[in-house]
Amino acid sequence: MPRLDDTGFRPLDAQELTGRARTHLLQLESPRCLLHAAVAGPFLALHAAAAHDGIDLRPASSFRDFDRQCLIWNEKFRGDRPLLDRSGQVILAASLPVAERIEAILAWSALPGASRHHWGTDLDVYDAAALPADERPRLVPEEYREGGPFARLDAWLTSHAARFGFFRPYAAERGGVAPEPWHISHARVAEDCLARLDAAVLREALSSVELEGAGEIDRRIDDWHARFVRAVDAAPAAALMASLSPVSARELGDDGRMV
């Protein structure tokens, strides 16, 4: 098992890259999440700095495996789970031809094997201090805009995430994945994963499952890999620099601040 304070990291293999293995992961208890072993320390440091500024930074989602992504995919395709258009409005899956239905799924959900959540480097985060105790975040853009409960978190991440090696790969509208202000990524480790996840790795992972729309996926996979995997915001230099020397949990002071 990799150690929390490892400063280097071993490149992920094809099974890990596509969420079919858990050998790269470490379970954190507080806040509870499953992350790449080299990302756990930096995330705890980010979490502690946010807490110092009154933000209870919680993961709504961290690692997600291949089977779970398959389930989400098939449910959205069949209309068993809400399908949203790019503006966040619910649309009827059955009313769309297969290619358009898949485009709609891809705006908000990755192809199984192509989710950055498989890497353990990416998390969806919200501020639990800004919500009533019994409320869950919806993870919609309005929550992170001015006037929304997570507007403060959004501004805080813009100012501080890079210092801890994190950035937001879905900040801009690029015609691929819709902008997701809640989705953060550890620059150094994720950039390495992104470089390794080519269309051939993805094609091999998908060859082993029964997926709705498989024929269409097979025909268009190179195009979709380019638009929904590769076309993301590049990690800023500051985040890459900060994440060259991952922070270990031991470097955190008693009050949770960096020492």
Ligand SMILES: [Zn+2]
């Ligand atoms: Zn996400």
